[in-house]
Amino acid sequence: MRLPLDREPSARDLVVLGVPYDESGRCPGTRLGPGAVRDVSALAHVPGADRGPGTFDLVDCVDAGDIDLTPWDSGSLPGVLYKRLAHLLDGNAAVLLLGGGRSLTVAALRSVAERHGPVALLHLAADPVGPHPAGDVLHQAVEERLVDPSAVVRIGLRGAGGPGRAPGGVVLDVGRFGGLGVRGAVGVVRHRIGRRPVYVSVAVDVADPAFAPGTGTRVPGGLTSREVLGLLRCVGDLCPVGFEVLGVSPPQDRSGITAALAAEIGGELIHQYARAQRIPM
Template sequence: MGNLKDKFTFLQGGVFLGSTDNYVDSWICILGLPLDVTSTFRPGSRFAPQSIRSVSEVLEEFSPFLKRDLKEVAFCDLGDLELVPGRIRENLTRIEEVASEVWKDGKLLLSLGGEHLVSYPLIRAARSHYPELAVLHFDAHADLREEYQGEKYSHATVMRLVAEEIGPSHLYQLGIRSCTWEEWVYGSENTNLFLDHIELPLSRLLPELKGRPLYLTLDIDVVDPAYAPGTGTPEPGGCRPQDIFSALYLLKDAHIIGLDIVEVSPAYDMGNITSILAAKLVREAILAFGPSYQNKMHPY
C-alpha cells in the first residue's frame, strides 16, 4: 500500500473535524470532489467540500446517538482532488482512478461533491472491486434521464448511468418526489423506486440487502429545503434531517463500502445550515460505519 498523494494531486484548504493526514493507517478516507460542470439551475457545488470542512468545527466529536467519538476511528482527509475546469470526461476518469486506488487498499471512501455526476465514476470504481454491489440512492430527483440538454453525462442522468453500470435491479431509490413521465416509467419498471419516504422502505429492504456490499449516494436535496436551502435544485416536500440520520443508524450494521454527499451549494445557504447538516452527516457516517480502535471504546 503506497501513499495516494504520491499518485494524485490534492488541493488543501482545511480539514474535517478530527481527521488526520495519515492515509496508510486510516480505515476511512474523506475525498473532496469539486466538480460543478453540468449544474443547470444554481451552480456552486464546487465550493461545498471546503464549506463542509470549515463548519465541521462547530460540531462535537462525540455522537450521543451512536455513543462513539471520532477519536475512536482512524480516518483521514485527503483534500480536494485536482480537477480540470470544463472537461467532464477527463474529470470522470480522474475520479474513477483515485477511487479505485482507495478501494484497492481496502478502505471506505467518503466523498464530498460537487454535483451528483461525481457518483457515477465513484460507483464504477466501486463495482470493479465489489461485483455484487448494490446502490442506495437518497434524492429528491430520480436522475434517470437518458440525456439532458443533449448531454449524456449530467447531474440529471447520473442514476441512469449507474443503473446501466450495475444493472437497474441493484439500484434502490428512496425519497424521490420529482421526475419526468419517462423517468417514472423506467424507474417503476426497472429500478427499485420508492416515492417520498426513506426510513420505512429502507427498514423493509435490510433483510434483502444483508451482507451485500452497499454504496450510499445522498443528494442533500432529499431533505426539505426548509432545512437544507443551500442546494442547486431545491424541491419542496422533502424529509426532515432526523429521517436521514435514522436511515444512517439503520445501516450501521450493513456492509457499507462507500458513500457520497453531493449537491450542497454554499452560495444559496442561509447561515451555513446546509453545510452544517452535511458535516453532521459525515460525522455520523464515520461513526456508524468505521471500525474502532480496540483500546478506545466507550464503556456503553
Template sequence: MKFYCSIHEIKKTKTVLVGVPYDGTSTYRPGSRFAPQAIREASYGIESYSPYQDKDLRDIRFYDIGDIPLSYGDKELNLKLIEAFIIKLIMKGKKTLALGGEHLITYPLIKAYAKKYKEFAIVQLDAHSDLIDSYRGESLSHATVMRRCSEIVGFENLYQLGIRSMVEEDKLLPHRDVNMGLFDLSKAEEFLKRIGDKPIYLTVDLDVLDPSIFPGTGTPEPGGITYKEILSFLKLLRQKKIIGADVVELSPHYDPTGVSSVVAASIVREILLIMGN
C-alpha cells in the same frame, strides 16, 4: 471538531474522506464545487461526538486527504481523474466518503468500486430519480447519473428513497415498481432486508431534505424529509457492510445563514461513524 487526522496515520485508516469539487453539468443553480471546503469549515462548529450513535470521531480511524485536483471545464477528463484517484484508494483496502460536488461524481465512483466488487447494491437518498437517459443531449449529467450507475450494477441493485421528482417514463424502467421509495424513507427497512448481506454503496443527494431545512442546494424540491428522518435511516446501516459513500449537491452560497453547510457536516459525521464500524 474537524475532519482531520495526522498524515502519519493514513496507512492505518480504514476510511478516507475526499473532496470532489465538480459541478460542470449543473442545470439550475451551480456552486456545489464549493461544498467540500464549506463542509470542512462547518465541521469546526460541531462536536466530534454523536449522541445519536453514542460514538465519537476521535475513536475511529479516518483521514481527510483533501480535494481531487480537477480540470475546470473538461468533463470527460474529470470523470477519468476521479475514477483513477478512487481506484488507488480502494485497491489499498480503503473505504471512501466523497464530498461533492454535483451528483454526476457518483458515476466514476461506482465505476471504481465495480473494479473491486463483483456485486453490490446502491442505496440512493434523493429528491430526484436521476434516471433519464439523456438531458439536453448529454448522457453524462447530474440528471442521468443513476441511469448510468444502473447500467454498471444492474437496475435490480439500485434502491431509491425519498424520490419526489421524476419523469413518468422512470416508472417503466426495470425494478422501479419495487425498488423506488417515493416521497419518504418508509421503505428503507424493506429495502435493506432484501439487500441482505450484499455490500452497499450509499449516495446521499442532500436535496432529499426539505428545503425549509436545507435551502443551500442547486435544485430544491418541496416536500422533503427531515434531518431526524435521515439520522434514523443512517442508524439502520450500522449492521450493514458499507463499502463507500458520497454526499453531494450542497451549494453553500444559496444559504447565507450557513445552516445548510452545518447540516451537511453533521450528516458526514454520522456517515463516517457508521463506516468506521
C-alpha cells in the same frame, strides 16, 4: 471534523476526499461545497459521541484533501476521479466523497465495483437527474454492471421519479416514504439490500428546502433533517463499502445550514461504518 490531513493515506479504515465540481463550470456552486462542509464540520457535533465510544476512537479516518479538477472541463471528471479513487482503494478500506455535482457518482461506482463487484445502492435524492441520456445515473450504472439492479433502494424522489426509474429496485418517493415513516423505510432497505456490499449516495436535496436551501431544489415536500439522519442509522446494519454526500451549493445558502446538514450526514455515515465493521461500542 478536525481529522488529520494525509494526502497519500494507506492502511486506513476510511478516507474523506473532497470533489470540488460543478455540473456547469460557468458559475461556482457545488464546487465550493467540500470547503463549506469542512468549515462547518470543525464545530459540528460528531454523531456517535453520545452513543458510546467516540466515532474517531473506533475508525482510523483521515482527510485526503480535495481532488484536483479543472472546473471548465467536465469531460475530464470521470477519468481523473476514477484513477484517484482506484489508487485510494488499493491501500485503504473505503472512501467518503464530499461533492460536488452528482456527475461523479458513476465514476465512483466504477472504482468501487472494480473491487467489490456489482454493489447494492442506497440512494437518497430529490430527483434522478444525471449525465446519462435517459437522465438517470442509475441506468448507466446498471448498463455498466456496476450496480445490482435487484438491490437498489431510492428514497426521497419527488416530481418526475416513478417506479420505472429504478430498474429492478425499489423507489420510495416522498409519498410512499411518508406513509411508511422512517421505521418502515428502514425495513424496506434491510430487506432489499441485506448483507450485499452497498454504496451509499446522499444528495442533500433529499431534504426539504426548509432544511437544505443551498441545493438548487425549490420543490417542497422533502424529508426533514431528522428523517434523513434517522434513516441513515440503518447503514450500520448493512455492509457499506463506500459513501458520497453531494449537492451543497454555498452561494445559494448564506445561512450555512445546508453545509451543516451535510457535515452531520458525513459524520453519521462514518459512525455507521464503524457499526458495520462490528466494532464493539
